[in-house]
Amino acid sequence: MTVLSLTLGLVLAWVGPLGSLSEVGGESRLPLLAIGVPGLVIFSVLYMRILEAAVAGTPARREIAASAVIAVLLVLTQDGGAPWTWGLLGPAWASGAVLLAGRPAAVAATAAGAAVGLLLVSPGGDLGFGIADVFMPPYEDSTLPAVGAYLGVAAAAPWANRLQLWFWRVVRSAEEGKEAQARLAVTEERLRFSRDLHDLVGHSLSAIAVKSEVAAKLSGVDAARAAGEMDEVRVLARQTLKEIRAAVRGYRTVDLAAELRAMTAVLEAGGIRCTLETPRDQVPEGVATLLAWVVREGTTNVLRHSSATWCRIAITLREGSAVLEMANDGVSGVDGRGGTGLVGLSERVAAIGGTVTAGPGGPGEFRLRATVPLEGER
Structure with missing residues (x-):
């Protein structure tokens, strides 16, 4: 062209x-x-x-x-x-x-x-x-x-x-700069996850390996001490499994405020002027997690698929629901169906009785809107 x-x-x-x-x-x-x-x-x-x-x-x-x-x-x-x-x-x-x-x-x-x-x-x-x-x-x-x-x-x-x-x-x-920003955000998230996983599991697995070797050496000499070492190995393994589950739960339960700050910083680094509106009352944890995922997906779409110069993110609590709206001026040939990321989010939000819509808003404007009931899962 x-x-x-x-x-x-x-x-x-x-x-x-x-x-x-x-x-x-x-x-x-x-x-x-x-x-x-x-x-x-x-x-x-x-x-x-x-x-x-x-x-x-x-x-x-x-x-x-x-x-x-x-x-x-x-x-x-x-x-x-x-x-x-x-x-x-x-x-x-x-x-x-x-x-x-x-x-x-x-x-x-x-x-x-x-x-x-x-x-x-x-x-x-x-x-x-x-x-x-x-x-x-x-x-x-x-x-x-x-x-x-x-x-x-x-x-x-x-x-x-x-x-x-x-x-x-x-x-x-x-456009290349926007794609680089999106790739950098993904890379930093992977590095953070790998670092946290190493710090969490590395020490526990090392202790389990050492105690298992000690138990193996004592098995033919002192069966009672060997059994004691294996009991400690079992306790360490259960504790490690518990910590891993807690960590995974922590990654799934995203801090909405931190996610909003991070996504705003990413947008502004890409040359997109960003405004943020949040409610005074605290959003329930489960609802906040879903909204954080919607914000992350919406930010990725703005960086990769639009030519936006501004983006507005607003969260309001009204009539028993939390409503998230992301609007920008980078609309270009949008049919309102969204990509696979938005489809997956729509299914997750729909599972607790919420809705996600994406499409043109005002003239030259694209709007992503998610409505999540505050009472949680039905």
């Missing part, structure tokens, strides 16, 4: 020459049909390869040089040319060349494209100047506005293309 948005040069390359068809006829069409059209086709192919290289970030020096030669040859060989006909090939070539050039080289390419149209066209057109007329008196006063208009187009077209490519790169960088 980006390549198609950069085809302004092709429009210039074809509009001018095809517009001259209405002014020529009979044998005058032969140079156009025999040389002009095939030359334009080859120029177009080279131009598209330049655009693809610009988007991919690879060089295309041969294509730029070859298209320049073809543009000059076409301008020189077409009789009755003028800047507004075949002369537009110069700015057309510059519109592609500037995409792969630094700023000084882009300025030079723009000037070269304009010069092709003014100095190399064959005499006889509306503004026929021709390289042989370089040392002739300047244009008449009646042609000066047309010359100025041509120079304006020759200068604006290449830099409009260059601006379009720059804007696309900025948007792509922003």
